[in-house]
Amino acid sequence: MALLVQKYGGTSVGSVERIHAVAERIGSYRDRGDQVVVVVSAMSGETNRLETLGHEVSEYPSAREMDVLLASGEQVSIALLSMALIDRGYKGCSFLADQVGIVTDANHRRARIQSIETRLLRKALEEERVPVIAGFQGIDEHGNLTTLGRGGSDTSAVAVAATLGADECQIFTDVDGVCTADPRIVSRAQRLDQITFEEMLELASLGSKILHPRSVEFAGKYQVPLRVLSSFEDGPGTLITKESSDMEQPIVSGVAHTRDEAKLTIAGVPDVPGVASKILSPVGHAGLEVDMIVQNTGADGLTDFTFTVKRDDYDRALGILDNVRETLGAREVSGDNRIAKVSVVGVGMRSHAGVAAKMFDALAAENINIQMISTSEIKISVVVAERYLELAVRAVHSAFELGEAPVDKDD
Numbered sequence: 001m002a003l004l005v006q007k008y009g010g011t012s013v014g015s016v017e018r019i020h021a022v023a024e025r026i027g028s029y030r031d032r033g034d035q036v037v038v039v040v041s042a043m044s045g046e047t048n049r050l051e052t053l054g055h056e057v058s059e060y061p062s063a064r065e066m067d068v069l070l071a072s073g074e075q076v077s078i079a080l081l082s083m084a085l086i087d088r089g090y091k092g093c094s095f096l097a098d099q100v101g102i103v104t105d106a107n108h109r110r111a112r113i114q115s116i117e118t119r120l121l122r123k124a125l126e127e128e129r130v131p132v133i134a135g136f137q138g139i140d141e142h143g144n145l146t147t148l149g150r151g152g153s154d155t156s157a158v159a160v161a162a163t164l165g166a167d168e169c170q171i172f173t174d175v176d177g178v179c180t181a182d183p184r185i186v187s188r189a190q191r192l193d194q195i196t197f198e199e200m201l202e203l204a205s206l207g208s209k210i211l212h213p214r215s216v217e218f219a220g221k222y223q224v225p226l227r228v229l230s231s232f233e234d235g236p237g238t239l240i241t242k243e244s245s246d247m248e249q250p251i252v253s254g255v256a257h258t259r260d261e262a263k264l265t266i267a268g269v270p271d272v273p274g275v276a277s278k279i280l281s282p283v284g285h286a287g288l289e290v291d292m293i294v295q296n297t298g299a300d301g302l303t304d305f306t307f308t309v310k311r312d313d314y315d316r317a318l319g320i321l322d323n324v325r326e327t328l329g330a331r332e333v334s335g336d337n338r339i340a341k342v343s344v345v346g347v348g349m350r351s352h353a354g355v356a357a358k359m360f361d362a363l364a365a366e367n368i369n370i371q372m373i374s375t376s377e378i379k380i381s382v383v384v385a386e387r388y389l390e391l392a393v394r395a396v397h398s399a400f401e402l403g404e405a406p407v408d409k410d411d
């Protein structure tokens with residue numbers, strides 16, 4: 001008998017049929033004697049719908065009220081799934097985050113889980129119930145509803161698994177595991193049997209939507225065995241593991257991409273000490289996250305400074321830079337919010353030279369211009385025009401031979 005925390009994402013509970021299919025699946029684990037704690041997302045499309053609605057009513061919606069609005073999607077799915085379980089003879093029992101006691105900090109829309117009460121959950125398990133918990137939401141110490149950021153129900157599940165000391169946290173989704181690239185873009189992307197926490201964290205942080213970055217961080221920190229699997233078909237999925245010396249280390253494990261980027265340049269700034277801080281401090285103070293930064297080699301005492309922010313923050317960042325331009329007497333501010341970032345990730349890169357050259361060659365062969373580059377020990381990221389994103393991902397994926405062999409038409 002194992003204690004499993006199973007998380008079902010939006011597509012997995014996206015219709016009445018899907019809810020019944022998930023209830024069947026949970027039932028099959030109960031029938032073989034496992035204890036199951038379930039975490040669910042809102043039905044697919046629902047959180048987007050609610051977000052749009054909020055913006056239709058208010059141009060700058062209150063973050064507190066937006067959380068109350070967005071969290072409502074999960075309330076629907078926990079109730080429906082619990083009903084489907086009860087109809088099958090299992091003791092499904094829904095829990096909102098405040099009923100369980102999932103306490104977060106007070107940062108609306110990107111709250112971090114601080115603690116989870118186990119008393120009620122353990123009691124429910126002793127009574128042979130199947131707790132069905134609303135993912136993505138929490139409450140702060142004053143009882144305000146919070147949400148963990150889009151995709152955050154993965155993190156709810158891993159945090160519940162860590163707190164309960166579960167044998168495995170299983171993330172059920174609409175693909176059969178973590179693949180070498182997003183299968184929606186690369187049809188020949190392959191499922192990985194396993195991937196290290198370090199690589200998974202890098203992929204998730206660089207845009208692979210398959211897991212919320214915080215969930216991987218949590219699982220690594222609290223040693224939660226984490227597996228990504230399909231809720232549509234049976235299969236082994238992908239196990240997220242610790243790096244071990246006898247594991248074969250591919251040079252590149254996967255390709256990640258994100259469209260959630262925008263680039264800003266302030267040109268003709270004085271090339272003197274302190275200028276980077278004068279440009280970036282106001283951006284940081286406004287709460288905007290800066291990702292890549294490039295400062296060109298100066299000429300005639302002047303230089304250009306370019307950085308990227310999240311696409312949603314583009315307009316605010318432009319406004320801030322306009323003020324900075326005046327203060328510094330810089331020449332001009334320009335920007336582009338139609339860029340995308342493509343990254344390759346692999347722990348094997350540490351011991352291999354030439355990975356960057358191979359990536360750049362693949363992009364050059366497709367005539368794709370690289371606008372910015374950033375590297376770390378286990379990743380290389382480039383910024384390209386958004387219109388080349390899919391081509392770039394496919395080119396890089398095939399340069400590192402990550403795909404399944406093409407099917408031979410004569411077979």
Ligand code: ADP
Binds near residue numbers: 008011151172175210
């Ligand atoms: P859920 O609603 O189950 O949380 P998400 O849409 O958040 O599902 O995440 C699953 C999606 O992640 C897949 O449908 C796939 O398009 C996308 N994805 C991105 N990168 C990868 C990858 N490397 N492997 C598998 N899926 C990926």
Ligand code: ASP
Binds near residue numbers: 009010047073149150
């Ligand atoms: N329903 C939330 C979202 O769409 C949380 C999640 O799916 O993990 O972002």
Ligand code: MG
Binds near residue numbers: 209210211212
């Ligand atoms: Mg998700």
